[in-house]
Amino acid sequence: MSTMSYVEIIKKNRELKNKLASEDYTVGVLTNITNHFLKDILEYSLRLSAINAIVEIGGYDNIVQDADRFQKKSSLIIVFWELINFMQGLHRLRPALINDYEAVKADMVHQIDLLMDLLKNTPLIIFNRFTNVAMSMANPVLGLLDKLAADLNKYMDSCNYRNVYFVDLPGIFLKDGIGLCLDWRNYYRNKSLYTLCFYKTYCDTIINAIRAANGQSKKMLILDCDNTLWDGIVDENGIDGIDLSADTANGAIFSEVRSMIKELAHCGILIALCSKNNSDDIDKILTQHPGIILSNNDIVIKMINWDDKVTNIKLIAETISIGLDSMVFIDDSAFEVEHVRGLLPEVNSFKVPDNLYDYPALLREISGMFYTAAQTTEDLSKQTMYRQQFRRESSKREFDSLDDYLASLDIQLFCYDNDLNIVTRLSQLSQKTNQFNLTTRRYTERQIENFITDAKYDVLAYRVKDKFGDNGITAMVILQYDLQSFTAIIDSFTMSCRIIGRNIEFSIVDHLIWRIKDKNIDQIEAVYIPTQKNVSVKHFYDKCSFQLLDSYSDAEKRYVMHIDNYSFKNATNNVMYANERDN
Amino acid sequence: MKEIIKEILSVVLDVPMHELDDFSSTQTLEQWDSLNHMKIIAALEEHFSVSFTEQETLEMQSVKLIEYTISCHLSCPPE
Numbered sequence: 135m136s137t138m139s140y141v142e143i144i145k146k147n148r149e150l151k152n153k154l155a156s157e158d159y160t161v162g163v164l165t166n167i168t169n170h171f172l173k174d175i176l177e178y179s180l181r182l183s184a185i186n187a188i189v190e191i192g193g194y195d196n197i198v199q200d201a202d203r204f205q206k207k208s209s210l211i212i213v214f215w216e217l218i219n220f221m222q223g224l225h226r227l228r229p230a231l232i233n234d235y236e237a238v239k240a241d242m243v244h245q246i247d248l249l250m251d252l253l254k255n256t257p258l259i260i261f262n263r264f265t266n267v268a269m270s271m272a273n274p275v276l277g278l279l280d281k282l283a284a285d286l287n288k289y290m291d292s293c294n295y296r297n298v299y300f301v302d303l304p305g306i307f308l309k310d311g312i313g314l315c316l317d318w319r320n321y322y323r324n325k326s327l328y329t330l331c332f333y334k335t336y337c338d339t340i341i342n343a344i345r346a347a348n349g350q351s352k353k354m355l356i357l358d359c360d361n362t363l364w365d366g367i368v369d370e371n372g373i374d375g376i377d378l379s380a381d382t383a384n385g386a387i388f389s390e391v392r393s394m395i396k397e398l399a400h401c402g403i404l405i406a407l408c409s410k411n412n413s414d415d416i417d418k419i420l421t422q423h424p425g426i427i428l429s430n431n432d433i434v435i436k437m438i439n440w441d442d443k444v445t446n447i448k449l450i451a452e453t454i455s456i457g458l459d460s461m462v463f464i465d466d467s468a469f470e471v472e473h474v475r476g477l478l479p480e481v482n483s484f485k486v487p488d489n490l491y492d493y494p495a496l497l498r499e500i501s502g503m504f505y506t507a508a509q510t511t512e513d514l515s516k517q518t519m520y521r522q523q524f525r526r527e528s529s530k531r532e533f534d535s536l537d538d539y540l541a542s543l544d545i546q547l548f549c550y551d552n553d554l555n556i557v558t559r560l561s562q563l564s565q566k567t568n569q570f571n572l573t574t575r576r577y578t579e580r581q582i583e584n585f586i587t588d589a590k591y592d593v594l595a596y597r598v599k600d601k602f603g604d605n606g607i608t609a610m611v612i613l614q615y616d617l618q619s620f621t622a623i624i625d626s627f628t629m630s631c632r633i634i635g636r637n638i639e640f641s642i643v644d645h646l647i648w649r650i651k652d653k654n655i656d657q658i659e660a661v662y663i664p665t666q667k668n669v670s671v672k673h674f675y676d677k678c679s680f681q682l683l684d685s686y687s688d689a690e691k692r693y694v695m696h697i698d699n700y701s702f703k704n705a706t707n708n709v710m711y712a713n714e715r716d717n
Numbered sequence: 718m719k720e721i722i723k724e725i726l727s728v729v730l731d732v733p734m735h736e737l738d739d740f741s742s743t744q745t746l747e748q749w750d751s752l753n754h755m756k757i758i759a760a761l762e763e764h765f766s767v768s769f770t771e772q773e774t775l776e777m778q779s780v781k782l783i784e785y786t787i788s789c790h791l792s793c794p795p796e
Contacts, residue, residue: 140760141728148731170752171759319771320755330759 135179135334136310140171147178154186159348161187162204164249165214166195168326171333172212179337185348194325195219198245201252210344211253212260216327217283218269224279231278239282243289250295257578258347259298260340263287267304268316268327296558296579299343306335342502349566349576352482352503353456354434355398356447358465359409359416362486363395363428364388368415378425385425390494392427394501399432403504404454404520406435408446408463413438434520443470444477453527454520455631457568457667462500506566522602523632540636543600547641548712550595552586556607560595563610563628568667570629570639572660572674577612577626590615591625594649596642597712598633608633609642613650620656622646627660634670640703643678647700648707655697662691722783725760729753742779757783765791 135143159180163169173189180187190208192200197215204211220227220242230238253259264283271277290300307315315332328336345351360367365384366376380389399405405428409416416438420430435454437446443465451458459480465471466486474483484500487493526543550556561579568574577585585591596609608630614623624646629639650658660675662668672691676682679701680693723737730748743749749757758774761767761783767790769777777783 140756140763141725145728168752168755170756319774323771324751324755326755330763 135175135338136331138334140175140330143178144174147174147181150178150181151186154181154184156184156186159185159187159210160208161189161210161212162200162208163189163191163212163214164197164200164204165192165216166197166219167214167216167321167328168194168324169214169328169333170326171328171330172336175330175333176337179341180344183341183345183348183350185344185350195222198249198252201249205253205256208256210258210260210347211256212262212340213249214262215264217264217266217279218321218327219325224269228278231282235278235282239285242282242286246286246290250293250298253297255578255580256297257576258343259295260301260343261290261298262301262303263290265303267307267312299340301336301340306332306339309335342505345503346506347565347576349568350459351506351566352403352462353460354404354406354450354454354462355395355500355504356406356408356450356461356463356481357395358443358467358470359407359411359438361466362409362464363392363407364419364426368411368419373415373418373423376419378419378423380425384490387490387493389425389427391497394494394497396428396432398501398504399428401504404434404456405432406437406450406454407433408437408443408450410440410443411438435524443474447474447478447481454523455569455634457631462503464497464500506562519603519605519632522605526600526602543602543636545636545638545641546599547638547645547709548597548599549645549709550597550607550712552593553595553712554583554586556595557582557586559607560593560610563595563607563630564626567628567630568665569631570627570634570671571665571668572627572671573625573663574665574668575626585612590617592649594646596638596709598636598638600636605630605633609638611642611646613646615653615655617654620654622650622653622655622658624658624660637703639674640678641709644702644704645707645709647697647702648709651697657694657696660693660695662693664689664691718787719780719784721764722761722780722787725764726757726780729756729760737780739781739784740779742782744778754778761787767791 161176163172169191173191177187177189190204192204197213201211217227218224221230227238264286266279266283270280310331315329317326317329320326342351357363360369360376364376364378365382365388368376377385377388379385395405407416413436416436419426420428420433435450437450439446447458447461447463451461457480458478461481463471463474463481463483464486465474465483468485471483471485474481482503484496487496529539557579560582561577564575564577564582582593586593592613592615594611594613595607597607598605598609610626610628611624612626614625615621616623646658660680662672662675664672675691675693679699680695683692683694719739723734726732726737726741727734730746730753732746732748743754758769758777762769765787767787769786769790773786777786
């Protein structure tokens, strides 16, 4: 974004607006300064990610009132609450702080509570942490404003909001230089505090959080080995000829890179290797070399062979069942990077920088693409689960038929019945699942909580275990009941891609029917809403022998089924409830 | 330079190029309000790599005046 001129951004933004067909993503900006540069820059950076943003800047210094207005319609709310314009200006704030610091603070805390309560159902809030950096005094004794900023931030941290992404503005000032970020000329005349340069960097900073909220965060990092993980080429220099120490200049750079990759793996990002090499050599390095830092446990899948990388990356996507657009690829060879960019444009491909010292900074930047709002147990054990998936795929080849194979897996399903303890995971399933997602309705934790506590809804989650291990909570169905018409409606049906292909979805439908039979329900309604990614489930309800209602458009497919007509795939209901029997 | 100025105005104000001339100003164009004026100034500063004084920003109220001010900064006479 920072390389494009403002005029270019405005122009391209208008062009994109007319091209994008996706649903509007409404963004409200609450502010006590003037932020009008933000609109085009933010809209454009989101539209580049196919998020059809409509940004509305709230009235000047009208934060709480606008919050009430915006919260009804906005998917995202951004808050610019600047200390410099508290109480309409420092000329009031400073004397008030001198006079009674605690009273000012208490008043602010009260306003924060008011605001955050109004926004409690907003899917995502981007909140700029309070900061005094722009007006801090050269004399450190004069630090009342610094103290206020620190105290308010501490207070907000203690509230543990689940829908807030905090932004550190000083981090942005550091990137561009504070002189290029602040616009004192426009501030005193128009209350416009920040420059174009600031807003461009600001949008680059927040985009990952917004992409994550739209199910677009990256899941897998695929790395070449030679000159990408270490200095040197194994096939030419031998195992002893590559540099895995941290003592040389280049060695220090690669060691830092490997340590970052280890941290990414630790946080649940899937790490894959894709390298033209002899797999024995790479195995030896991973298991025996003292300086490697990474181990086989950090790596989900290795494609170490002499095939081309495009084929290998496609194979990785197939084996692990993740979309190409969830992948990031790094290689030191311009040829390989261009090859992948050309044939697999969905994969974000990066070349190791020519100036090697820029490599760690590049990886730090890339790490943002893997951002997800909340981490769950499933995230942390993802590496293990995907390694099990790799073993499952390998053992599949030993069976004559898929059915035989599935039977051999000894799959067990455990149902979590309206369980408030797993709301974070459920919201994540709703936000992140793209392929097996019949309606792609995205719900926040708060919305899931509301469904769970509402008697008209059932939120059923499923944990899947088999002989290779525990896949964790990987499927969710939200049912809505209309008792007057004796109907259950499938509002959402999502399943993580890591359990696709095991006929689990059919066992879940069996379970749903067993369950609603007890509730005096006659029929079940369902809808398939197509997206670019859920084509694979287009015929799912047909396969479950639901009856297609032809009165609706081609795009959306609506179904109904009288439950007496349903033929169960499994003779008995073998789903166990997690609260009765688990682990 | 005049063409560039007009193009910037045309994009920021969302007004077709052919409707702009030397005398287009805050008086003749409804869209040229104070918020858009701020955007125009920022876009011009970015494009020409100049920084206007506050007084200049207040005076640059027409295509002609913008051209004059920028040419002073770039020390070249207006076309």
